[in-house]
Amino acid sequence: MRFLHAADLHLDSPLRGLARRDDAPHARLRGATRSAVAKLVDFALTNGVDFLLLCGDLFDGDWPDFHTGLYFREQMARLARADVPVFIVNGNHDAASVITRHLALPPNVTVFESRRAHTVEIERLGVALHGRSFGTRHTDEDLVPSYPPPVPGRFNIGLLHTSLNGRPPHDPYAPTTRATLVAQGYDYWALGHVHTREVVSESPRIVYPGNLQGRWASESGPKGCELVDVDEDHRIRTEFIALDTVRWHDLRIDVTMLSDAGALESALGDVLAAACADDAERLHAVRVTLAGASDLHPLEAAEPGRLDATVRSAAQDRAGVDLWIEQVRLEIDPPPRASGLAATILERDDAVGELAVLAAEFRADPGCLGALTEALAGPLLDRLPADVRARIAASLPTDPDTHRRLVDDALATALAVLDSGRA
Ligand SMILES: [Mn+2]
Known part of the structure; x- marks a missing residue:
């Protein structure tokens, strides 16, 4: 017997934050949750899968219109034509109370009821499937005690959408424990809800396959489903099958030892090569965070935007891989020797020296730093467009360390401009 276990398809999930990015491959990103479902069905049809x-x-x-439901139905109909049964429990995102539009599914599809847990047996495979959907978006109830006992002699599978005993950042939902699941006496617990793949237990096998397709940088790495083979003695062999058509990467690069743009570019080449390998099968969406105290800080101060452009250049030079840099985040501090450098600047008898002294006094004075919040919240913010202002106002920094960093960044930029003679 061979089956596929998938969860968290989040079909047509909107992609947060991409609307504003002109360079984003919008169509491929938007279509990713759909193409992953099509790949799942392709895999089932070409690999002799008994059920899904x-x-x-x-x-x-809730579907924005009927297209979402029709797309899903079409994929189920492909399985129906090949006589492949599908078993479904609903989760918190598609609970009956959330979905207001309805389409009857093809006859090969069984959706477990929400009123009670129940069992479906497939005689010829010797399998008993137990499941329960849930009717509402939130439930604090442990559903497992309502599940039927295992059917003797069968391979028993439980389907459940659950947060177990807490899996932040996922919302608590139908909480239960590993021990409760084990005690139920089933052979396999097919879980859903948590988007990161996790083997909760080997025996009995309890698994979150993770979501079928990552949707943003925090849902990074390979995404797909579990392929499960069960022999006559109920021994299990499993394999993870990657089905994502867009793969997200969240790469953090320590730039402490990198002293110029060339060094950054070659370091990036290595990191991108390792992350994407030679995988030409899918689009790779990459978030890069540059972090550490480095000589790159004055470089960026002198030419704001330089590091972002350097990262994107390195990505352009990766041949044979479809690569899109989603975002470049800078968490770079001035190099350690900058404090020594500042001492010589402080002694300078000119505008640069005066500016450095002012900055040094400012960053040492808690009152001045505190006033920064007000200064940022007041006249500066007022000059920004309303939507930008609303976004920034919610996240104004209030701690002294961040304030000091702002002063350092401002001073570095001012000194770089003064030194370049552009001022
Ligand atoms: Mn989910």
């Missing part, structure tokens, strides 16, 4: 389990969050929420 979908453990909740098939949809991200």
Whole structure:
């Protein structure tokens, strides 16, 4: 017997934050949750799969229109034509109370009821499937005690959408424990809800396959489903099958030892090569964070935007891989020797020296630093467009360390401009 276990398809999930990015491959990103489902069905049809389990969050929420539901139905109909049954429990994102539009699914699809847990047996495979959907977006109830006992002699599978005993940042949902699941006496628990793949237990096998397709940088790495083979003695062999058509990467690069743009570019080449290998099968969406105290700080201060452009250049030079840099984040501090450098600047008898002295006094005075918050919140903010202002106002820094960093960044930029003679 061979089956597939997938969960958290989040079909047509909106992609936060991409609307504003002109360079984003919008169509491929938007279509990714759909193409991953098509790949899942392709895989089932070409690999002799006996049935498919979908453990909740098939949809991200209420369908914007019928196209989302029709797309899913079309994929299920492909399986129906090949006589492949599908078993579904709903999750918090597609609970009955959330979905207001309805389409009857093809006859090969069984959606477990929400009123009670129940069992479906497939005689010829010797398998018993137990499941329960849930009707509402939130539930604090442990659903497992309502599940039927295992059917003797069968390979028993439980389908459940659950946060177990807490899996932040996922919302608590139908909480239960590993021990409760083990005690139920099933052979396999097909879980859904948590988007990171996790083997909760080997025996019995309890698994979160993770979501089928990552949607942003925090959902990084390979995404897909579990392929499960069960022999006559109920021994299990499993394999993770990657089905994502866009793969997200969240890369953090320590730039402490990098002294110029050339060094950064070659370091990036290595990191991108390691992350994407030679995988030409899918689009790689990459977030890069540059972090550490480095000589790159004055470089960026002199030419704001330089580091972002350097990262993007390195990505352009990766041949044979489809690569898109989603975002470049800078968490770079001035190099350690900058304090020594500042001492000589402080002694200078000119505008540069005066500016450095002012900055040094400012950063040492808690009152001045505190006033920064007000200065940022007041006249400066007022000059920004309303939507930008609303976004920034919610996240104004209030701690002295961040304030000091702002002063350092401002001084570095001012000194670089003064030194370049552009002022
Ligand atoms: Mn989910």
